[in-house]
Amino acid sequence: MTCQKIFSIVLCFFLATCCNAQTPQISKVSYVDTLFENASPLWYEVDANGTLQVYLTYDHERNSPNRAAGHVHFCVHGDAGKNLRIEFNNLNNVWNGTPGSVAKELLSVAISEDGKEWRSFPLNPTADGRVFGEFLLKSDRLFVARVEPYRLSDLDRMLNRLRGHPDVSIDLIGQTVEGRILEIIRLGNERSRDHVFLRARAHPWEAGGNWVVEGVVDRMLANDKDGARFREKLCIHVLPMANKDGVARGRTRFNSQGKDLNRNWDKPANSELAPENAALEKWIEKKIADGHPPDIALELHNDGNGKLHISRPLEGDTTNYLERMELFESLLRRHTWFSEGATKPNFRNPGSLGEGWMERFRIDAIVHEFNCNLIASTGQRPLAMHWKEYGSQLPIVFEEYFKLREH
Numbered sequence: 001m002t003c004q005k006i007f008s009i010v011l012c013f014f015l016a017t018c019c020n021a022q023t024p025q026i027s028k029v030s031y032v033d034t035l036f037e038n039a040s041p042l043w044y045e046v047d048a049n050g051t052l053q054v055y056l057t058y059d060h061e062r063n064s065p066n067r068a069a070g071h072v073h074f075c076v077h078g079d080a081g082k083n084l085r086i087e088f089n090n091l092n093n094v095w096n097g098t099p100g101s102v103a104k105e106l107l108s109v110a111i112s113e114d115g116k117e118w119r120s121f122p123l124n125p126t127a128d129g130r131v132f133g134e135f136l137l138k139s140d141r142l143f144v145a146r147v148e149p150y151r152l153s154d155l156d157r158m159l160n161r162l163r164g165h166p167d168v169s170i171d172l173i174g175q176t177v178e179g180r181i182l183e184i185i186r187l188g189n190e191r192s193r194d195h196v197f198l199r200a201r202a203h204p205w206e207a208g209g210n211w212v213v214e215g216v217v218d219r220m221l222a223n224d225k226d227g228a229r230f231r232e233k234l235c236i237h238v239l240p241m242a243n244k245d246g247v248a249r250g251r252t253r254f255n256s257q258g259k260d261l262n263r264n265w266d267k268p269a270n271s272e273l274a275p276e277n278a279a280l281e282k283w284i285e286k287k288i289a290d291g292h293p294p295d296i297a298l299e300l301h302n303d304g305n306g307k308l309h310i311s312r313p314l315e316g317d318t319t320n321y322l323e324r325m326e327l328f329e330s331l332l333r334r335h336t337w338f339s340e341g342a343t344k345p346n347f348r349n350p351g352s353l354g355e356g357w358m359e360r361f362r363i364d365a366i367v368h369e370f371n372c373n374l375i376a377s378t379g380q381r382p383l384a385m386h387w388k389e390y391g392s393q394l395p396i397v398f399e400e401y402f403k404l405r406e407h
């Protein structure tokens with residue numbers, strides 16, 4: 001062998017080793033598990049570059065062009081210590097009859113090796129309107145979720161914790177389309193003058209509201225001076241999971257008859273197609289008949305903006321209502337990390353619980369969105385702990401609201 005040949009072999013070996021060191025080690029995908037509680041329905045394939053292409057499944061609204069995908073919850077099985085690029089497809093939602101991609105709101109996910117301890121992870125847009133993330137697999141499993149998951153089993157754990165507490169009652173108000181029991185939790189003093197209503201999880205992907213509720217419950221029942229005062233002064237009613245069927249099935253927006261539970265509140269609920277709303281409507285009508293309607297109602301959601309939706313019907317004088325909402329917003333800013341602000345004064349969303357309850361029952365009701373990607377005041381990407389912290393500060397907001405509202 002000539003010197004020249006030996007030299008080229010050595011050079012080739014050197015180059016190969018060098019290039020190899022710089023080439024990312026791409027994990028193979030042995031499986032994507034979606035057969036567990038609250039996992040999202042989807043299909044997938046691994047493309048020629050080794051990228052995992054995830055195709056979310058839309059759910060559809062009855063008698064409507066509306067469709068929604070955006071709930072993300074699955075578990076990738078791959079190689080520990082290697083990288084995996086995941087791209088998300090089918091983001092072309094239709095909302096209020098208008099096509100619009102959810103890509104602009106899908107800016108981060110929560111990830112976890114065990115499905116219990118979660119951290120936030122940023123996503124990036126692709127040139128053709130999808131989004132992707134590049135993940136390092138720390139173990140041979142990676143759970144990926146749109147927001148830190150809150151499942152029916154999490155709710156059951158909370159309900160079990162509450163049963164038997166002297167300042168709590170749990171009323172069964174009806175059933176979902178698929179027969180799951182709907183409950184309203186009462187926290188605090190039933191004879192209080194000041195009543196609040198909270199509803200979470202009308203839209204199944206939006207788990208943030210459930211974490212807020214957990215924070216409210218913990219603060220209301222804390223064994224300290226403030227907790228005792230809140231329980232004496234306030235009566236907070238909570239419907240913690242309106243769309244249980246959707247949460248169980250890992251759907252995005254609609255119930256099991258294709259109805260949006262944050263729509264059609266401008267008329268009586270259809271008990272066949274939306275029994276979840278019919279049950280709540282019966283409950284609220286009884287509260288009104290008994291002389292104890294809620295003074296303020298919050299409908300808790302997630303989106304990519306995190307605003308208070310101060311919408312109301314056009315008829316009638318709403319000056320006092322707008323003043324009260326201004327007060328409420330200022331107290332949120334004072335006592336919580338809220339800084340996202342309210343929608344424009346002319347904002348309307350007919351049929352939402354906020355506008356429908358205002359119109360039909362004259363109850364101050366607001367849709368409260370929580371930005372799933374960012375807490376504006378702190379720059380953090382939100383996880384369960386941030387939403388629980390927010391919920392833990394709501395009782396003081398309500399207490400001051402009722403005090404100041406009188407002046």
Ligand SMILES: [Zn+2]
Pocket residue numbers: 203206301302
């Ligand atoms: Zn929503």
